[in-house]
Amino acid sequence: MGLFILRRLGVMLLTALCLTFVVFFLTNLYPNLEKLAKTQGNFRMSEEQVDTWLSARGYTDNMFVKYGRWLGVAPGWTGTTTEGKEIAQCYGVDTPVEDRPTFCGVLQGDWGFSLVFKDDVANVVAVRLAATGKLMGFVLLVMVPMALIVGVLAGMREGSGLDRSLSTFSIATTATPEYVSGVVFIALLASSKFGLSPVLAEAGWIESKTLFSGSATKAVEDATFANFTLPVLTIALYGMGYIARMTRASMTEVMTAQYIRTARLKGVSFGNIVMKHALRNALIAPFTVIMLQIPWLLNGVVIVETLFNYKGFGWLLVQAAGNNDIELLLAVSVVSVVVVLITQLISDVGYIFLNPRIRIS
Secondary structure: HHHHHHHHHHHHHHHHHHHHHHHHHOOOOOHHHHHHHHHHHOOOHHHHHHHHHHHHHHOOOOOOHHHHHHHHOOOOEEEEEEEEOOOEEEOOOOOHHHHHHOOOHHOOOOOOOOOOOOOOOOHHHHHHHHHHHHHHHHHHHEEEEEEEHHHHHHHHOOOOOHHHHHHHHHHHHHHOOHHHHHHHHEEEEEEEEOOOHHHHHHOOOOOOOOOOOOHHHHHHHOOHHHHHHHHHHHHHHHHHHHHHHHHHHHHHHHHHHHHHHHHHHOOEEEEEHHHHHHHHHHOOOOOHHHHHHHHHHHEEEEEEHHHHOOHHHHHHHHHHHHHHHHHHHHHHHHHHHHHHHHHHHHHHHHHHHHOOOOOOO
């Protein structure tokens, strides 16, 4: 087990380096750098002035050298502005010579400075990642149990009316995009003029004008049942269909296995067959799907966070890409890559515990 994890960690490191270099290369293409120079300098800058601005800050150097600086394995750049002012990547002008570091990159904990939020990238990412982590936690608490219950109930008796009904429900939830279900939920449950809220308010069942809030902005700091239910429900319904369908298919396959037939012939009750014999083996395949939902939730909540104005990690990705904030965009990409790789490692290790027959070659 230890050797297997070490090998996987080595592959993960190599994969992370390759993927981050691709993102670094794409974000450092000349059109992006030109836009950055004009945004930070002057939109009326000539091509010569743009080249001078970029050259003074190391942007025109070799791509691998720039990538090494960003990682923190190559010395940081130093330069001089057109006004003769000294600038550097790793230290400020007023920093004493003896305190000036040579390396300052991701490995040193320096993720750069966000030009949009005017703050350290690490601080911005940490705050937004925590907000999305809270949203992901509530979504998983709702989505996973619902999906497993639906999948197990549908797979216990293949071809029955319950199976067809639950399968149709699973397909319908998966086929409905978040921007459709979210708008429907807002119209039906968060509108003071349409849907269910006016009826409940008129009957005196709710004190406020709406049952739920159509905006989740305040939920970042103070999540309540009113302002957090709709975004959680929107994401959970869309994601549960995948897990439910996989659980149903796995459960159906297990229920036709020879050892299940033997248990039935021995007179074991149907409930004990499902809970003690079929359920554990049926959860092996859905376990991978559940783990894949975590990176999807991290990056796939862009639509929902934008729709409900929830300022989390997905919203941050939109802001970084829309405002050409290169350092912030790189940090968001690194976090996404790391989350995907870690969830894959957990998925592989979990396979071994769920199915002891799996051997590590």
